[in-house]
Amino acid sequence: MITFWFAILVLAWVLYFVLEGFDFGVGLLAPFLGRDEHERGAAIRTIGPFWDGNEVWLVAAIGVTFAAFPDWYAVLLSALYLPMVGILLLLAIRGVALEFRGKHDSPAWRRRCDWLLAGSSAGVVLLWGAQLGVFVHGLALGADGTVIGNGLGRSLAPLLTPAAGLGALAGLLGTVLLGATFLALRTTGPVRRRAVALARHAGNAGTVGLLLAGVATGSRLTLVAAVLCFIAGMLARQGREGGAFAATALGVAGAVLAVFTAHGSVVLRSTLDPLWSLTRSEAAASPSSLKLITVAGVLILPGVLAYQAWSYWVFRRRIASERIPS
Amino acid sequence: MDVLDLTRLQFAVVTIYHYLFVPLSISLSATAAGLHLTWLRTENRKYQELTKFVGKLLIVTFAVGVVTGLVQEFQFGLGWSAFAKFYGDVFGPTLAIEGMLAFFLEATFLALWYFGWERLPRKLHAATIVVVAAGTLLSAYIILAANSFMQNPVGYELDATTGRAHLTSFSALMTNEVVLAAFPHTMAGAAMAGGGLLLAIGVWRLAADTGFRTLARLGAWLTLIGGALTALTGDHLGKVMTAVQPMKMAAAEALYSTTTGAPFSVFALGKLGHEKPFLTIEVPRLLSFLGTGSFDGTVQGIDDLQAQYVAQYGPGSYVPMIPVAFWTFRLMMGAGIAGMVLAAYYLWASAGKKSRLPLLPAFLQRGAGVPGWAKRILLLSPLLPAAANTFGWIFTETARQPWLAFGISKVADGISPGLTSAEVIASLAGFTLVYGLLAIAWYKLVVHLSKKPLTSEILDKSPAAEPAPAY
Numbered sequence: 118m119i120t121f122w123f124a125i126l127v128l129a130w131v132l133y134f135v136l137e138g139f140d141f142g143v144g145l146l147a148p149f150l151g152r153d154e155h156e157r158g159a160a161i162r163t164i165g166p167f168w169d170g171n172e173v174w175l176v177a178a179i180g181v182t183f184a185a186f187p188d189w190y191a192v193l194l195s196a197l198y199l200p201m202v203g204i205l206l207l208l209a210i211r212g213v214a215l216e217f218r219g220k221h222d223s224p225a226w227r228r229r230c231d232w233l234l235a236g237s238s239a240g241v242v243l244l245w246g247a248q249l250g251v252f253v254h255g256l257a258l259g260a261d262g263t264v265i266g267n268g269l270g271r272s273l274a275p276l277l278t279p280a281a282g283l284g285a286l287a288g289l290l291g292t293v294l295l296g297a298t299f300l301a302l303r304t305t306g307p308v309r310r311r312a313v314a315l316a317r318h319a320g321n322a323g324t325v326g327l328l329l330a331g332v333a334t335g336s337r338l339t340l341v342a343a344v345l346c347f348i349a350g351m352l353a354r355q356g357r358e359g360g361a362f363a364a365t366a367l368g369v370a371g372a373v374l375a376v377f378t379a380h381g382s383v384v385l386r387s388t389l390d391p392l393w394s395l396t397r398s399e400a401a402a403s404p405s406s407l408k409l410i411t412v413a414g415v416l417i418l419p420g421v422l423a424y425q426a427w428s429y430w431v432f433r434r435r436i437a438s439e440r441i442p443s
Numbered sequence: 444m445d446v447l448d449l450t451r452l453q454f455a456v457v458t459i460y461h462y463l464f465v466p467l468s469i470s471l472s473a474t475a476a477g478l479h480l481t482w483l484r485t486e487n488r489k490y491q492e493l494t495k496f497v498g499k500l501l502i503v504t505f506a507v508g509v510v511t512g513l514v515q516e517f518q519f520g521l522g523w524s525a526f527a528k529f530y531g532d533v534f535g536p537t538l539a540i541e542g543m544l545a546f547f548l549e550a551t552f553l554a555l556w557y558f559g560w561e562r563l564p565r566k567l568h569a570a571t572i573v574v575v576a577a578g579t580l581l582s583a584y585i586i587l588a589a590n591s592f593m594q595n596p597v598g599y600e601l602d603a604t605t606g607r608a609h610l611t612s613f614s615a616l617m618t619n620e621v622v623l624a625a626f627p628h629t630m631a632g633a634a635m636a637g638g639g640l641l642l643a644i645g646v647w648r649l650a651a652d653t654g655f656r657t658l659a660r661l662g663a664w665l666t667l668i669g670g671a672l673t674a675l676t677g678d679h680l681g682k683v684m685t686a687v688q689p690m691k692m693a694a695a696e697a698l699y700s701t702t703t704g705a706p707f708s709v710f711a712l713g714k715l716g717h718e719k720p721f722l723t724i725e726v727p728r729l730l731s732f733l734g735t736g737s738f739d740g741t742v743q744g745i746d747d748l749q750a751q752y753v754a755q756y757g758p759g760s761y762v763p764m765i766p767v768a769f770w771t772f773r774l775m776m777g778a779g780i781a782g783m784v785l786a787a788y789y790l791w792a793s794a795g796k797k798s799r800l801p802l803l804p805a806f807l808q809r810g811a812g813v814p815g816w817a818k819r820i821l822l823l824s825p826l827l828p829a830a831a832n833t834f835g836w837i838f839t840e841t842a843r844q845p846w847l848a849f850g851i852s853k854v855a856d857g858i859s860p861g862l863t864s865a866e867v868i869a870s871l872a873g874f875t876l877v878y879g880l881l882a883i884a885w886y887k888l889v890v891h892l893s894k895k896p897l898t899s900e901i902l903d904k905s906p907a908a909e910p911a912p913a914y
Contacts, residue, residue: 127842165558166554166555166557166558166820167892168504168549168553169509169551169553169554170547170551170554172509172513172550173542173546173547173550173551175513175541175663176516176542176546177542177543179516179517180516180535180538180539180540180541180543180809181539183516183519183520183531183534183535183539184531184535184536184538184539184540184738185535187527187528187531187532187535188528188531190519190520190527190531191519191524191525191527191528191531191859192522192524193520194517194520194521194524195520195521195522195524195859195860195861195862196861198521198522198859198862198870199864199866199869199870201517201520201521202521202869202870202873202874203873204515205517206512206689206874206877207872208513209511209513209514209877209878210509210877210880210882212506212509213506213507213510213881213884213885214512215506216502216503216505216506217503217506217884217888220499220502220503220888220891220892221887221891222891263860263861264861266861267861267863268861268863268865268866269863269865269866269869271861272866286739343633367755384834388677401531402531402535402536403602403609404609404610405532405534405609405610405611406532406533406535406536406610409536409610409613410536410539410540413536413539413540413543413544416544417540417543417544421543421547421551424547424548424551425547425551426550428551428554428555431555431559431563431678432558432562432564434810438893
């Protein structure tokens, strides 16, 4: 049961990082790939109907973490207090910038929203990447199961480690690649051309980055992700945009999977003493709780996946980024 | 302030802010669904225009609700991790089920509706907004059930070895007598909140378009009916509360000694303590009726309850802050009633076109239209239900102190270990700044959207032509 819920939890986080990853990427790239307000608007419209549904995967992922592994949820969030608050604030700015952009006619309002969107997307991606890095590296968990130290030092220090830096970089690369391949797939005209060109370069850079990370950490999944990244760049060059996006998404999924399975049954590694690490069974909720969310999940999640897939199908047409005279 | 007070303050700030937008989303989605169905049935273009207008208000409001609601889900781990560990087994599944069942539904179907005007068959398209409205109700119910556990813990047992709460019955959690009473009360309050917003916008733009007249009257009816239902359901909730948390209701009246046939004070001047305040306006026996359903019922006083709790839970103070409880309770009711009066006045003033009483001054003439000064007062109508909702929540949560979950877990035991004032001050500053900016942007957008003529929505064709499907 615990293993099953661990798998569901990883699935929710993987879906979150892949789905919201491409809309982070689009938000980040829109001001750079769109040269005027119309082109930027077209780029942002590609995620208009989806971003909110994508973000709910974060609600699901953190909710499942809370429900199935309450101790993990409690230790992780309280230990990384400030970076987590940072993510929440940036997500707030981002969501509102996205939703408010098109509701006002003034070009100044739209420009402001575009930059807020790009800035907050970049910030969120860097913070998430850094946190995933911290996660692999581990935290200073003491014998009582809480993180040693207090205050600003405790919740900011983990971000100043090489692991966090590497994570932030990988997060940024993955996001750019996801955004570029998604835009290449979902637009026509100038934005599409620029997105394809960017995807090619980002694919190569990502391959090199992931190869280095793979060699440094010895993670086979990271090496697989590097290969997928390379394939994505190649497919983008050949004009096979659907394939390029799929390869990137698989690569990101693999990287997230690698993070969550880095220490076997240990969900939060203690950097002080391996015995103090938090394991799956220690962090898990009681059997009755797990049974309840199993029943609920089995009943609800297939429906969620079905109607989300339907919404992607309803909005499957490309968005034209060139001006078409009416 | 120490770190505990700061963390409580932060929780209060982000929750109250979030709850300014939630009732609007609940109410606006139901209104949009109602208008959309009316348009389908009557084919009257006015209703389509209004549907689209309310839809835009809903989208911008929902966005703020979503981003501030996300914070709520993280709060328990951030500042209250000891509490999250203690009762994660009960709260975690509830939040997870809310996310999977209701929130996905709202977010996905709202996008399908908003972007789907020309993509979906007419009836299917109308169904999507009905799903959104149902999703908001479902979401509210589950969250209120989680809150009701803290008011009246049910469906759990305490694990003797770990000292933690374990869930034993999810159905008991979902049918807690407190949630059964709180849900209708909260939803009626939400209807009022949305009604107040529509009334103000409608009155402000009355001259611009006949559609806004419909909007204003719709808003006024929502406020009035919502208000009446809030009062009825509030009476029931008060009786349930008197049974499960007598201290809360005693604090609401600052009633120190157990009294049979207790009066209700409408107003009090002076210190609220064991002595009678300097001046009170009382309705005899009303408190007994409100609390027990009988004018001769006995209402327990604060002193007796304190003694009883010391015997039951050990030494300590179990008395919440009396002035806060006393005044928030009255401000809640006062703001709600004031909102209803405004709505009733507007309905009366705008009821007919012809003046039937020519001798009366202009503002008393039925149907003479709304005079300028009344218009300006009516613009305040969104603030009154919002204030009533806020005071209601402050009352509910502060008059439960010192408990997090009544009778089993205290606030002081719930805070994250190692958390310092500096961290909470930093995050509180961040939330205050970002939330302040969100409020300004939301207000500017609502004003901007309301300034456009209603017909512009329909003439607006989607700007970009759309070629081949992407896949």
